[in-house]
Amino acid sequence: MEALSNKLSDYFDVESVDGRPLLKPQRRHVDLRILDEGLVQTAICRSRIGRIDASIPRLEYRGYDVAELADHADFLEVAFLLLTGHSEPTAILDFKRQVDSYMERLCDLPVTLSSMVRKSTATDFLALSILTALSQREAELKDDSRPLNVAAFLLAVIGISVAVYARGGSEALDTHDQLQLTRTNFIDRLLHAALSRQPELFAVSLMNKFLILHAEHGLNCSTAVVRAVASTGADPFAAVVAGICAFKGPLHGGASEEVGKMYDGIFRESLDVARFIDDCLARRCRLMGFGHRIYKKPDPRAAYMKRLLIDERENFSLILPYVGICEAFDQEVRTRDYFTDRGLCPNPDLFNGILLRRIGFPSEMNTMLLCFSRSIGWLAHYFDSLDSKAPILRPQELYGVART
Numbered sequence: 001m002e003a004l005s006n007k008l009s010d011y012f013d014v015e016s017v018d019g020r021p022l023l024k025p026q027r028r029h030v031d032l033r034i035l036d037e038g039l040v041q042t043a044i045c046r047s048r049i050g051r052i053d054a055s056i057p058r059l060e061y062r063g064y065d066v067a068e069l070a071d072h073a074d075f076l077e078v079a080f081l082l083l084t085g086h087s088e089p090t091a092i093l094d095f096k097r098q099v100d101s102y103m104e105r106l107c108d109l110p111v112t113l114s115s116m117v118r119k120s121t122a123t124d125f126l127a128l129s130i131l132t133a134l135s136q137r138e139a140e141l142k143d144d145s146r147p148l149n150v151a152a153f154l155l156a157v158i159g160i161s162v163a164v165y166a167r168g169g170s171e172a173l174d175t176h177d178q179l180q181l182t183r184t185n186f187i188d189r190l191l192h193a194a195l196s197r198q199p200e201l202f203a204v205s206l207m208n209k210f211l212i213l214h215a216e217h218g219l220n221c222s223t224a225v226v227r228a229v230a231s232t233g234a235d236p237f238a239a240v241v242a243g244i245c246a247f248k249g250p251l252h253g254g255a256s257e258e259v260g261k262m263y264d265g266i267f268r269e270s271l272d273v274a275r276f277i278d279d280c281l282a283r284r285c286r287l288m289g290f291g292h293r294i295y296k297k298p299d300p301r302a303a304y305m306k307r308l309l310i311d312e313r314e315n316f317s318l319i320l321p322y323v324g325i326c327e328a329f330d331q332e333v334r335t336r337d338y339f340t341d342r343g344l345c346p347n348p349d350l351f352n353g354i355l356l357r358r359i360g361f362p363s364e365m366n367t368m369l370l371c372f373s374r375s376i377g378w379l380a381h382y383f384d385s386l387d388s389k390a391p392i393l394r395p396q397e398l399y400g401v402a403r404t
């Protein structure tokens with residue numbers, strides 16, 4: 001048998017990217033295996049959509065700092081930016097009109113979806129809504145290669161789905177009427193329909209910030225799934241639904257719902273947060289809302305929301321007990337070596353439910369509303385994957401090789 005080479009340079013070209021070595025196989029098929037469980041080290045694509053610098057830490061969408069976008073931009077403008085890579089006022093206005101127009105064309109969707117609400121969890125309902133709307137109304141969109149048109153349809157469907165679910169499926173016709181009201185913006189009309197009341201300006205602004213903060217986050221698990229589906233040639237809606245299914249897991253976006261339930265339990269039973277954390281550690285459970293694969297310092301999105309709770313204190317006075325629980329977790333964890341030694345900081349899920357509760361949504365909708373926002377990042381990656389002519393994703397496995 002030929003002697004195996006141990007020299008990396010026999011297999012890889014070594015480049016430097018962002019001050020780190022990058023190994024590139026010398027040929028498409030190199031006769032070796034790389035065991036990288038969880039794809040911790042492996043890049044499966046190149047992209048210019050969202051950039052994470054965990055050392056600062058900072059998150060950028062197409063070169064713009066996410067905190068600045070959350071402060072100053074409108075969600076649909078950010079969606080346009082993520083999908084196209086640029087910002088053009090006239091084209092953005094057209095995109096907004098496209099969303100409105102789909103909202104009107106899907107006028108009977110609330111009635112169709114209403115009967116399905118009580119049988120599903122919020123994320124399952126969202127996935128079903130997308131497939132239902134598509135099969136009943138706009139099947140030809142499956143072959144549409146225009147990202148903005150696909151996104152406009154998807155946002156309209158998701159908006160309707162959120163409104164119908166928030167109302168528990170009741171008053172479907174009323175939901176439809178309120179979605180059709182001409183209002184200043186998409187979020188305003190959506191909240192009106194979801195909450196059955198004219199939303200306060202603060203709630204509209206909070207929802208806008210929330211949707212911007214979560215619209216894109218690089219190649220996390222669900223986005224990798226979306227790119228995997230895109231690489232098979234499947235349509236964008238299949239990819240987004242696959243993204244939702246990956247996202248709803250409790251270690252990923254589902255953590256937001258878990259944190260919501262944790263807060264509800266602590267509030268209802270007046271539990272002590274310090275004791276709750278100690279019990280969790282004693283049982284070797286994962287404390288939801290903490291830890292991140294990439295960030296070992298405070299996550300910029302979590303830091304943004306934490307600052308918001310301080311700067312807008314009065315506006316959160318309606319839900320102060322929940323704010324208190326959230327802040328107690330943040331503070332208590334910082335005093336425990338278990339978390340500091342492992343670089344386990346609050347992730348956005350510790351704060352998401354607080355913003356959503358203040359807007360008027362129950363905990364069980366936390367993950368669905370994150371999917372609403374992330375659908376844009378998923379679509380941006382879907383079309384980026386098509387543009388880059390990515391080969392079908394086909395990782396290797398080591399059959400029969402036991403762990404050492």
Ligand code: ACO
Pocket residue numbers: 250251252253255285286287288289290291292293294342344347348349
């Ligand atoms: N609570 C307690 N311990 C934790 C937590 C946590 N939340 N997160 C990680 N750890 C511990 C692990 O047990 C491990 O300890 P060990 O070294 O003694 O074995 C160590 O920290 C490293 O954990 P890993 O699993 O290697 O970290 P990884 O980067 O793979 O996981 C993850 C990241 C999945 C987010 C993890 O931190 C976690 O499960 N957090 C709780 C769920 C959560 O909030 N998820 C939302 C993430 S943000 C998002 O997806 C929107």
